[in-house]
Amino acid sequence: MTSLAPVTGLDRGHPRHPLQAESLRERVDTTLQEFLLLRSAALAEVAPECVQIVDRITSMTSAGKRLRPAFLYWGWRGAGGENSQAAVNAAAALELFQAAALIHDDLIDASDLRRGMPAVHKQFEALHSQQSWQGDEAAFGLAGAVLTGDLCLVWTEELFSASGLSAEQLGRARPMFDRMRTELLGGQYLDVLSQVAPQADPLALVDRALRVIKFKSAKYSVEHPLLIGASAAGADDKLLAVYSEFGLATGEAFQLRDDVLGVFGDPATTGKPAGDDLREGKRTVLIGRTLQHSTPAQAETVHRLLGNPDLDQDGVQTLREIIVATGADTEIEKMIGAAIDRAEAALAGADLAEGPAREVLTGLLVAATDRVQ
């Protein structure tokens, strides 16, 4: 399956597929750089110091897999949309929204690292400390991260509205663009609730975890981007339904893979300390299934260790062994496999426009759910 990776249009440095004149990733990068340069000038009119904010946004948006822009853009192309800068602009807007979500999410979770770099609130704390400013550095970190995320939210809209898509195309895409943002934020709140008020019953825990996956990942990362692109291009209801099925299945597989990597992933590729999800106490489907099949002694150990911020490598190893012993990891791999099958079947039945869309969407499915990320 990895032989498909080069056609995702995501990877810089990989050999390009002959059908793509320029990689989408580079076009999104350029679009974001140019947009942020203009915004930086607008902020500098308020005061030169405000440019500190844009530096942090650049650090957030310069990395990332560009999955969401790719789904938007190829959803558009598959529905007959032309290869246009307007579609790339609309796709790039999703990266600004993602930056906002990550900046605020890291603040909420008190996560200090993002892709191996200090999270934005930590960057502002460091600035406060370097400059020997007055007051509490954590309070300044919070202020900086809140306002930086807010600007990303505002600029998401600005880039989308000024993308160059026609008023008619924007009008068709906007309901889904709006829905995406409301549902992601609702999903994030539900995720927070699931940490402070975890279900005692493993089945209820799995049920809520699947709901968080649906709204915070499957819809947000795959289904909604596809549907925004497709709606803008004027796709019919049949194609929208197929995209929806493909998107939800791909997104479910993507998040389940992410949950597995959050426990078993290699810090060198995830950019996060090993077992970070265990330390954060995330109530994932993987944890729900583990608890469902645990002996009372195993369950007691899971409840005792999960969410302990000081969990050391031995603790992580203990939890990993219980997860494997209960067979929960094998079960999640089966769920991932089944979701990938559903996604492939949906795509096989899709009536897509001529061009590389089918091949690229298949490649994106692989890239989003690959064991090595």
Added chain:
Amino acid sequence: MTSLAPVTGLDRGHPRHPLQAESLRERVDTTLQEFLLLRSAALAEVAPECVQIVDRITSMTSAGKRLRPAFLYWGWRGAGGENSQAAVNAAAALELFQAAALIHDDLIDASDLRRGMPAVHKQFEALHSQQSWQGDEAAFGLAGAVLTGDLCLVWTEELFSASGLSAEQLGRARPMFDRMRTELLGGQYLDVLSQVAPQADPLALVDRALRVIKFKSAKYSVEHPLLIGASAAGADDKLLAVYSEFGLATGEAFQLRDDVLGVFGDPATTGKPAGDDLREGKRTVLIGRTLQHSTPAQAETVHRLLGNPDLDQDGVQTLREIIVATGADTEIEKMIGAAIDRAEAALAGADLAEGPAREVLTGLLVAATDRVQ
């Protein structure tokens, strides 16, 4: 001057001006209620618990003077825009943006009260405590406030885009709508910087305070709303320039009045503890002028007491006495008077459309800068 108050269209319960069939305030209230009801249903699809967020937004948007919507709406009417629900919708969107700004601002400033009620992060803390949820209640308060403010930002755009203004009207208004949001957030960051890195030189302090006023208040609260409404209505450059002059002067007077009330205001009408701005250590123009005219002993006292979160009533009184002794309060009153004169002169020269706009804008100037608020 207070005889003009009933024509602002802001006051519920006041006798209505005969030219207005329905008060703008009531129309904005109804618009927000209906919009939030629909958004509440959308969030409930994620999970019923998410409706907790909308309850907090309702508590924020049900109060307030509706100044910004009034400036947008009457800027539109003065430029020849018709009495339409579309303009009211666009005006109401500003209240959602203001709610986002206040929710995040209270979190950043760790302000516990807003209009005499618990701030949104405190409301979420109380919910956490009532429900005896796990983890730290302050962390949950932060999460709730960040996500609630984010939803307000996203919904601002949603209500504005779906206002019913035509694509052409929206296209003309959007650059100013975008500028308003970027500059307000930049102004807020500058305000944060001015707390952590205050200028030692009183003149530089006044200079930065005036810059914060310009971007965080004058442009945001008055000039930009007026220009958004006027641009949507297709105003010519001449009227836009007059609105700009009127708006900046009115906004400056409005914020200077707010600064005076933050030190000398009656808690019963401001909804905040007496002298709250002193406890927060706000570097206002009032404080800058005080330091400029202080004796070394007075300046030492100001530096020692300003920004002390535990400042008691005696400390507030000491600072008030120094402000009065230096003549800074009289100087600010003169600045307010001069700004009101500039605003009145600008309006007198404005070529406005037939109708009540001139009278209402004059009333808004009075309402925004009145000594009793």
